[in-house]
Amino acid sequence: MSHLAVAGLQLDLQAGDNLDRISDEVAAAKRRLSWVDLIVLGELAAYGPSVAYAQEPGGPAETRLRAVARDNRVWLVGGSIFERVGDQVFNTCPVIDPTGEVVLKYRKIYPFRPYEAGVAGGSECMTFDIPKIGRVGVSICYDMWFPETSRTLAWMGAEAIVHPGLTNTIDRDVELSIARASAAQNQCYFVDVNLAGQLGNGRSAVYGPGGEVIYQAGSGRDVIAAELDLGYVRRVRERGWHGLGQVLKSFRDGPSTYPPYREGAVSAPLTALGPLEKPGANLDRAGGADAPASSPRPSQYDKKEG
Template sequence: MSHLAIAGLQLDLQAGDNLDRIADEVAAAKRRLSWVDLVLLGELSVYGPSVDHAQDPGGAAETRLRRIARDNGVWLLGGSIFERVDGKVYNTCPVIDPNGDVVLKYRKIYPFRPYETGVAAGTECMTFDMPGIGRIGVSICYDMWFPETTRTLAWMGAEVILHPGMTNTVDRDVELSIARASAAQNQCYFVDINTAGQLGNGRSAVYGPGGEPVYEAGSGRDVIGLELDLGYVRRVRERGWHGLGQTLKSFRDGPPSFPPYREGPSSPALAALGPLEKPRGGANQDQKEG
């Protein structure tokens, strides 16, 4: 059977340069958990949420992350960094192999608008193959609120979704519900690693292909070392979780398309919602002005 040995690092980070801390934490995790193949951190762990830290491709942050992966002999997803390309800034997650080579760069498709300002949207779902293990998909934070992103990764063959997040708001509990549902609907492992400390409220979680909780963290620093059985994913997809729904087969054999995708994402009902903008004042003011 194929197993993915993973360490999710829920770190209590602050806004600013966290590269030295990340280097120390990855090295410590590898020393303690020598069997780990891949290390995953929360979104924007390197510098925090300010686009002022945006770098050109191959910049200092990417170079340092490549060295950290190579020095520790692990696949590394250091959360994400803001990357400037052709005059646009993207929230980018580089996937780095144990040789220190960047195998892909995933750009967040759904920036958290209207709050994540000045950040362009990526356009492509991405997976990568780990030799002898399986196919892995990448998603960033707000992406998972749009089920099309996770379903596309499953359609592409992803058996594990790696999902760095940076959430410090009251909807974290809702996010965990989405993560769990995403795992069950797509019969995959969903690995949701949040930041802690100043940048996030933690509560990282890993769910299995039946939606079952594998691990749920608290709010502080945590090193989540797990072995994920991808043979189990394949069996669940073939037979159903405990012999129940064969969800991906039913999706494959169902209607060829649904109206939002056949006719476009807009509709009279959605157009009536108005522009995507920050709420104005309190609820009473919105009602009065609306």
């Protein structure tokens, strides 16, 4: 058997403790859709985008999510939580099996800098295996803007990528094009689950290994349930989508190291871009008389996007 039944929960959440709501929504989804194997939450669904909610590993949020997975006998990709390890905070996605055991914790490699301030980046792409079904990769929001992350997951054998996100900004449409391209480029399913309500603008989506649109949600609460045929992924990778490009084979057989990734490589054009920092207002740069005397009060996460 190689079918993976997934439900992405696009929840209309608020900043603050959402764990009771998440528990109820997962239970309701599993009751209604008993055939679902894996449930995916949006990024930072548990509390929203404030690092003030950062917890130690094994803290209350992780404990509660483990109980939710165990009580409903379902694989759970728990969105993400801010996790404090020593003097660092990571944006961490726990993946929990139906017995309530944490099988991996993926740390977002690319925090949304300069807005996701005070959050350290992880360093390792991660996958997990669902016995007798297949291999799944994990990515968080801004990670997918860097194609190396999705390609590495495919290189590791991921046949589906689950991607919790938190976006409420004008670039959501661009993100959907990236998600769809990531599916086609890596010949895999791509399950992109955003938040709705006060935190996100929704439009979660599922794409197939040819880049085909399986489902795109609207902006409100939605439960996106789909059965992913991982055998189809394997056939597409072997033969090409409808007999067309065998992308991963060509990548395998092509140049092993591109110039940007060679040891010691330096790009003068990229160096010339300057530091990674928040852009200033045009009036501030021009020194205009109407420039504000002080910076506006930032939101919890400024752009509130992964």
